[in-house]
Each structure stands twice: as structure tokens, then as C-alpha cells.
Amino acid sequence: MSRPVYFVGTIGLDTAEEVFEGVGACLGDHVRQIPDGEVAGRRQWVTYQLPVLRSYGFLRPVPPNRFVPLELNPGVRQSEIRFAELGYAREARTSYSDFIAARKRGLVGPRVRMQVGMPTPFAVLKAFLTPDAFAAVEEAYTMAMLDELAEIARRIPHEDLAFQWDVAPEMIEWDAHGNAGGLLGKDGREGVLTRMKRLSETVPADVPHGYHFCYGDFNASQVEKPSTPTAMIDLYNSLSERIDRPINWVHMPIPAHADQAFFECFRALRLRPETQLYLGLVYGVGNRHAAEERIALATQVLPSFGLATRCGIARGRTSQEVRELLDLHAALAAAN
Numbered sequence: 001m002s003r004p005v006y007f008v009g010t011i012g013l014d015t016a017e018e019v020f021e022g023v024g025a026c027l028g029d030h031v032r033q034i035p036d037g038e039v040a041g042r043r044q045w046v047t048y049q050l051p052v053l054r055s056y057g058f059l060r061p062v063p064p065n066r067f068v069p070l071e072l073n074p075g076v077r078q079s080e081i082r083f084a085e086l087g088y089a090r091e092a093r094t095s096y097s098d099f100i101a102a103r104k105r106g107l108v109g110p111r112v113r114m115q116v117g118m119p120t121p122f123a124v125l126k127a128f129l130t131p132d133a134f135a136a137v138e139e140a141y142t143m144a145m146l147d148e149l150a151e152i153a154r155r156i157p158h159e160d161l162a163f164q165w166d167v168a169p170e171m172i173e174w175d176a177h178g179n180a181g182g183l184l185g186k187d188g189r190e191g192v193l194t195r196m197k198r199l200s201e202t203v204p205a206d207v208p209h210g211y212h213f214c215y216g217d218f219n220a221s222q223v224e225k226p227s228t229p230t231a232m233i234d235l236y237n238s239l240s241e242r243i244d245r246p247i248n249w250v251h252m253p254i255p256a257h258a259d260q261a262f263f264e265c266f267r268a269l270r271l272r273p274e275t276q277l278y279l280g281l282v283y284g285v286g287n288r289h290a291a292e293e294r295i296a297l298a299t300q301v302l303p304s305f306g307l308a309t310r311c312g313i314a315r316g317r318t319s320q321e322v323r324e325l326l327d328l329h330a331a332l333a334a335a336n
Contacts, residue, residue, distance in 0.1 A: 003307050005030040005329045006251060006278040008212050009117040009166065010045070010312030011037035012322040016095040020102035024112065026326040030333040032276075033115035033162040033208070034108065036095035043314045045166070049124045052086055059137070062130060071130045072137075081137050083144035089151035092116050096156050113208065116152055117164035121145050122195055126169045146202050158206050162248070165199055167235075168214035175215075175231035192235070193242050200243045210249030210276075211239070214311055226255060228262060233269045246274045253280035253310035258294060263301045277302065280310035282332065285324040291332060307332055 005027050011019045019037035042048045050068070053059055058076040062069050092114075099114045121142040125134045153161070170192045203209040213232050226232070232252045240247060254262075258281070271277060279302075281294040298305060307329060313322055 002030060003305070003333045004032055004276065004278075005333050006033075006249065006276075006306050006308045007031075007035055007115075008214075008251060008280075008308065008312045009035045009038045009115075009164070010043055010314035011035065012043075012314035012317045013037055013039070013319055015039055015098070017098040017102065020099050021105070021107045022323065022326060024102055024108035026323075026330050027333070028330075029109060030330065031112060033113040034099070035115040035117060035164075036091075036098070038117070038312070038314070042091065045312075046119050046124045046127045049086065049119075050128055052083070053124075053128055056083070059129075059133065068128050069130050069133075070128055071133045076136075078136065081140045083137075083141050086144055086148050088116075088118050088145075088148040089155065092152045093155050096160070099160070113160055113162040114156065115162045115164060116156075117166055117212065118145065118148070119166045119168070120170065120195065120199060123166065123169045142198075146199070149202060153204050153207060158204060162208040162210070163203050164210050164212055165196070166212045166214060167196070170196065171213050171215060171232065171235065174235045175226065189238075193238055196239055197242050200239070200247075201245050203245065205245050208248040209245065210247060210251070211236075212251045212311075213253065215253060227257075229254075229265050230268070233265060236275075237268075237270050240270065240272055240275075247272055248274055249276040249278060249306075251278040251280060251308055254294060254298075255310075256283070256290075258297070260297055260300070263297050266298070266301050269302075276306055277304070278306040278308040280308045282307055282309050282325070282329060285321060285328055288328060288332070291328075292335075295332065 007023065011023065013019050013022060016036035016039055019039070020034055023031060023034045053070060058073055058080050059070045060073050061067055062071045096114055099108065102108045103110065121138060125138055125141060129137065149163070173188045174192050176188070200209065213235065215226060229252060236250050279298055281298065282291050313325055
């Protein structure tokens with residue numbers, strides 16, 4: 001039995017054209033959607049938005065810093081806080097042209113969609129703003145992000161589009177149970193659910209939609225390594241109960257220490273019928289045997305799941321390593 005393959009977002013090739021052609025030709029029917037690789041400035045995830053935030057006069061670096069964190073300029077009124085284009089829709093429109101070109105060449109299947117992923121507003125603002133500035137600008141920035149989503153949905157035919165929210169700081173906040181130190185404080189879990197419900201239910205109902213749960217990635221290595229998947233399972237179950245639209249996939253990273261007890265926790269996962277589960281248990285080209293062992297352990301508990309890496313495959317990897325990873329995904333998918 002072959003398994004579906006999923007890519008989080010960043011794919012360390014030079015252009016979107018290379019990504020669509022490389023993934024499509026290598027993975028074929030194993031992929032249901034392909035991201036554009038989040039090339040160039042988007043390779044560094046939320047850092048793509050730092051120049052946008054810095055361009056507005058109502059924000060300034062906290063003195064004597066020159067870059068971050070950002071705070072509100074003294075005397076700024078709430079009515080002055082607004083954001084225009086953030087850049088995601090413009091990038092998606094350009095990438096869609098490359099996607100269609102790859103499809104016309106027969107490198108992308110006719111039923112494969114282009115996956116557009118964006119960080120949540122919470123992720124962007126938490127990374128660069130002081131808590132006071134976060135509270136002041138969150139609503140305006142959220143509206144701008146939702147405008148980007150609406151523009152993407154206007155410009156890309158829904159039958160060719162899949163949309164993903166990258167859930168990283170929220171995942172860590174959820175895992176911490178909103179303990180002291182979290183930006184959302186003691187109400188952290190409710191804050192996560194409220195924000196995710198709003199974002200998710202804005203995605204058009206006929207556009208497949210999913211989540212990438214993330215514990216951080218630095219230099220091709222997972223930053224936080226959860227001892228169990230309980231928090232990820234609980235977050236998905238809670239979102240499933242709260243959100244009134246299809247959840248078409250969820251991606252959960254699997255740390256290297258995962259053993260049988262780790263996978264046994266997945267018996268508590270209450271997947272919706274439409275949700276495809278992807279497990280991030282493919283690490284690197286030299287770890288095929290370890291990936292096969294993790295697949296075997298997961299199979300004892302989960303009757304169906306797709307294959308993925310724990311996060312994107314751009315930072316910390318060369319283009320040659322990326323192409324070898326694509327081949328590894330294809331081999332593992334075909335063997336299982």
C-alpha cells in the first residue's frame with residue numbers, strides 16, 4: 001500500500017518552477033498538493049514580514065535597538081494603525097503561473113493542487129513586537145492577513161488551491177497550558193482556539209484546508225522535542241470540536257526519540273473522516289532505516305497516515321540534499 005506524501009512549505013530549491021517540476025516529477029500521484037517552496041524571502045518564514053512591519057511609522061525599534069523588538073511610537077492613536085498589502089497574495093499569484101506551466105508540461109498531475117501556506121498573525125507579531133504593541137496592532141494585522149487570504153481565493157481557482165495555516169507559537173503556547181511566560185497568559189488555550197477558529201472559518205469551504213503543527217526548526221533540527229504527542233493530539237481534537245468547516249489535513253512532527261509508547265498516545269486522536277493525518281517522521285537522506293522503523297511503530301496504532309518531514313526542507317539543506325530527500329519520500333511512500 002502506497003502512502004500520500006506532504007511537504008510543509010519551504011523546499012530548498014531556487015525557484016517555484018523548480019519546486020513544482022521537481023516534486024511533481026519525483027512524487028507523482030503520491031502528492032495531493034504542492035507548495036511553491038516558499039523561495040527567496042519567505043524561506044525564513046515570519047522574517048519575511050519584518051520589513052513590512054518596519055515600514056509603518058506607527059512602529060519603531062525599542063531604543064536603543066536598531067531592529068527588534070518593535071514598539072508603538074509614542075502618541076500613536078488606534079485609528080492610525082492599519083496595514084496594507086503583506087505580500088503573500090502577490091507571491092501566490094506569481095507561483096500559480098509556474099504551477100500551471102508545470103501542469104501543462106505533464107509534471108504536475110491534473111488533480112494536484114497548489115498549496116499556499118501562511119503563518120498566523122500571532123506567529124508574526126509574537127516574533128517581533130513587544131506585548132503592548134502586539135495588543136495594539138493584532139486586530140489590524142489580522143484583518144490584513146485575512147485580506148491576503150481573500151485575494152488568494154479570488155485569484156486562484158478553488159479547484160486548484162489548498163490552504164494551510166502554520167501553527168508554531170500557538171503549538172508551544174498550547175503545550176505550556178498557558179503557564180506564566182506565555183504571551184496569552186492563563187487563558188492561553190482559549191486564546192489559541194478563538195484565533196484559530198476565526199482564521200480557519202475564513203478559508204472558503206470548497207478550498208481544502210489544513211494545519212502544520214510545529215515545535216520550531218533551526219538548521220534542519222527540531223527546536224522543541226515533545227516527550228509525547230499529547231499536546232498535538234489535544235489541540236487537533238479541540239480544533240475539530242470548535243471549527244465549523246472541513247479540516248482536510250493535519251501535520252504533526254515526530255521527534256527522534258519516539259518509541260512505541262509515544263505512538264500509543266495516538267489512540268486518543270479523534271480524526272474527522274475528511275482529515276488526512278501526516279506524520280513528520282522522515283528526517284534526512286542518511287536515515288532511511290530509522291524512518292522505516294518509525295513507520296512500522298506508527299502502523300501498529302494508526303491504520304492510515306501520510307509521510308512528511310518534521311518541518312520545511314530549506315534551511316540548513318543544500319539543493320542536492322533536497323532532491324535526495326524527494327527521492328527518499330518517493331521510495332518510502334512506494335514501499336508502504
